[in-house]
Amino acid sequence: MKIEMKNIYKSFGATEAVKDVSFSVAGGEVCALIGENGAGKSTLMNILGGVLPADKGKILVDGQQVDFNRPADSLSAGIAFIHQELNLINDLPIYENMFLGRELKKKGGILDLEKMVEKTQNVFDAMEIKLDPKTMVRDLDTSYKQIVEISRAIMMDASIIIMDEPTSSLTDQEIERVFEMMGTLKRQNVGIVFISHKLNEVIEFCDRYSVLRNGELVAEGLVKDVDVDQLAKSMVGHELRTISLQIKKEKGAEVLRVEDLSYNNDFKNISFSVHKGEILGVTGLLGDGRRELFQAIFGSGQIESGSLYLNNQKVQIKNTADALQRGIGYLPRNRKENGIIKDLNVFENASIVTWPLFDHLGVIDQEKQERKFEEQVKKLRIKMRKRSDPINSLSGGNQQKIVLAKWLSANPEIFILDNPTQGVDVGAKEDIYDIILELAEEDIAVVILSSEAKEIVRICDRALVMYHGVIQGEVKDKTMNEHEIMRLATGAGMNSVQEGA
Numbered sequence: 001m002k003i004e005m006k007n008i009y010k011s012f013g014a015t016e017a018v019k020d021v022s023f024s025v026a027g028g029e030v031c032a033l034i035g036e037n038g039a040g041k042s043t044l045m046n047i048l049g050g051v052l053p054a055d056k057g058k059i060l061v062d063g064q065q066v067d068f069n070r071p072a073d074s075l076s077a078g079i080a081f082i083h084q085e086l087n088l089i090n091d092l093p094i095y096e097n098m099f100l101g102r103e104l105k106k107k108g109g110i111l112d113l114e115k116m117v118e119k120t121q122n123v124f125d126a127m128e129i130k131l132d133p134k135t136m137v138r139d140l141d142t143s144y145k146q147i148v149e150i151s152r153a154i155m156m157d158a159s160i161i162i163m164d165e166p167t168s169s170l171t172d173q174e175i176e177r178v179f180e181m182m183g184t185l186k187r188q189n190v191g192i193v194f195i196s197h198k199l200n201e202v203i204e205f206c207d208r209y210s211v212l213r214n215g216e217l218v219a220e221g222l223v224k225d226v227d228v229d230q231l232a233k234s235m236v237g238h239e240l241r242t243i244s245l246q247i248k249k250e251k252g253a254e255v256l257r258v259e260d261l262s263y264n265n266d267f268k269n270i271s272f273s274v275h276k277g278e279i280l281g282v283t284g285l286l287g288d289g290r291r292e293l294f295q296a297i298f299g300s301g302q303i304e305s306g307s308l309y310l311n312n313q314k315v316q317i318k319n320t321a322d323a324l325q326r327g328i329g330y331l332p333r334n335r336k337e338n339g340i341i342k343d344l345n346v347f348e349n350a351s352i353v354t355w356p357l358f359d360h361l362g363v364i365d366q367e368k369q370e371r372k373f374e375e376q377v378k379k380l381r382i383k384m385r386k387r388s389d390p391i392n393s394l395s396g397g398n399q400q401k402i403v404l405a406k407w408l409s410a411n412p413e414i415f416i417l418d419n420p421t422q423g424v425d426v427g428a429k430e431d432i433y434d435i436i437l438e439l440a441e442e443d444i445a446v447v448i449l450s451s452e453a454k455e456i457v458r459i460c461d462r463a464l465v466m467y468h469g470v471i472q473g474e475v476k477d478k479t480m481n482e483h484e485i486m487r488l489a490t491g492a493g494m495n496s497v498q499e500g501a
């Protein structure tokens with residue numbers, strides 16, 4: 001099957017999201033669609049997926065013009081769409097989600113649960129996914145939800161699959177699995193549109209590429225003819241720096257110290273400390289426990305035993321508001337689920353956590369809060385129109401920046417960032433790194449949780465590598481490299497220096 005989109009235009013009010021773009025994909029090829037945050041990638045694919053009508057232009061399937069007025073039209077033409085935002089129902093088990101709208105029924109109209117479970121299990125087996133189809137979606141980690149979405153598209157037997165940033169919340173191991181799945185699909189002559197900000201994935205896995213910038217097609221060609229730097233350059237329109245960003249300086253006083261912290265099997269006997277002006281990385285593979293650990297420190301998770309010290313005072317953090325008042329900020333991972341409140345507008349989303357701080361005798365200083373917001377919009381180069389616009393009108397990466405803005409305006413003393421550059425483009429990533437470095441310069445203690453070893457090596461002063469709930473080792477200076485991080489993250493013995501807490 002071959003899909004062609006010809007001279008497509010789409011505006012939202014005064015925003016010209018897609019301008020005269022032509023794009024095609026055929027069975028058996030993987031086409032990368034790349035571009036900065038807000039470049040128009042999701043909009044173009046929403047048109048192909050029948051989610052949005054184009055203002056102008058046409059779509060051809062095997063040379064025949066088609067009209068996709070609803071997602072169902074596109075689906076019945078054989079196009080499956082895995083959206084950037086997750087589309088699963090939390091209150092249903094996996095197998096029912098796999099068959100949403102296409103439930104299997106027995107004679108007499110009763111749902112054929114066994115059959116649905118069995119078919120789901122078959123797909124999982126074929127892809128070597130260890131998940132019980134009867135698990136409630138609510139109980140899945142986001143990365144597994146993403147895997148369920150991909151499996152669902154595979155089960156639809158689509159001829160073309162659109163994947164809008166399928167790997168942004170996955171760990172390296174899971175990404176490997178997704179690529180294997182994609183390889184199988186390709187051999188079965190399925191065509192794939194692959195949207196990703198991880199350009200090495202594009203180089204590794206795609207056949208062709210198209211680059212959008214400000215809604216226009218600015219480059220296209222064969223992946224074998226380009227490298228990561230060339231792709232990055234055509235995305236942003238100029239060269240990007242690649243230097244290491246670590247700044248060597250004396251670390252300041254200790255801000256946070258954790259001694260022997262444990263909870264269940266989530267994390268065990270964790271001891272470490274963070275100092276003013278330091279950027280501490282924490283990394284590991286899925287199930288390493290870093291998120292549970294830092295949620296516990298932030299007061300949104302549980303602690304069984306052990307102690308916490310802030311500025312050498314032993315403390316007990318009751319809840320997240322308490323943590324915030326004590327100067328701890330926490331940028332949650334997965335904007336898709338934790339960062340954004342869909343019913344609030346851009347400004348409200350950016351300000352919500354700081355309400356307690358701008359609250360003076362029960363009255364919120366609106367003006368001060370707005371000033372702060374404008375500052376952040378400039379600093380983070382957030383692409384948006386009006387403060388009062390719905391948050392969904394921002395592109396995915398710009399939503400992520402809004403989430404960052406809201407935590408920055410809380411002026412934390414310790415700032416924990418969980419996957420801060422998830423889903424942001426290469427240019428914006430550099431912006432975020434700059435901000436993190438600035439925070440450290442301002443003597444804030446920064447903790448970065450990340451599954452990208454490359455990112456850790458690039459910006460952190462040192463890093464803790466976790467494995468199944470324990471600190472497997474610490475890397476810094478000479479041992480601060482991707483190889484050593486991977487070695488520890490996969491459970492290899494500890495031979496690096498343990499920090500004297």
Ligand SMILES: Nc1ncnc2c1ncn2[C@@H]1O[C@H](COP(=O)(O)OP(=O)(O)OP(=O)(O)O)[C@@H](O)[C@H]1O
Pocket residue numbers: 012015016017035036037038039040041042043044084383384392393394395396397398423425
């Ligand atoms: N429903 C909408 N209403 C108003 N503006 C919108 C809407 N959807 C998208 N836009 C605007 O259209 C432009 C393109 O957005 P789009 O979501 O297609 O970007 P993207 O390339 O997918 O970016 P990202 O990498 O951040 O996901 C942006 O300026 C965005 O703010």
Ligand SMILES: [Mg+2]
Pocket residue numbers: 041042043084164395396397
């Ligand atoms: Mg998008």
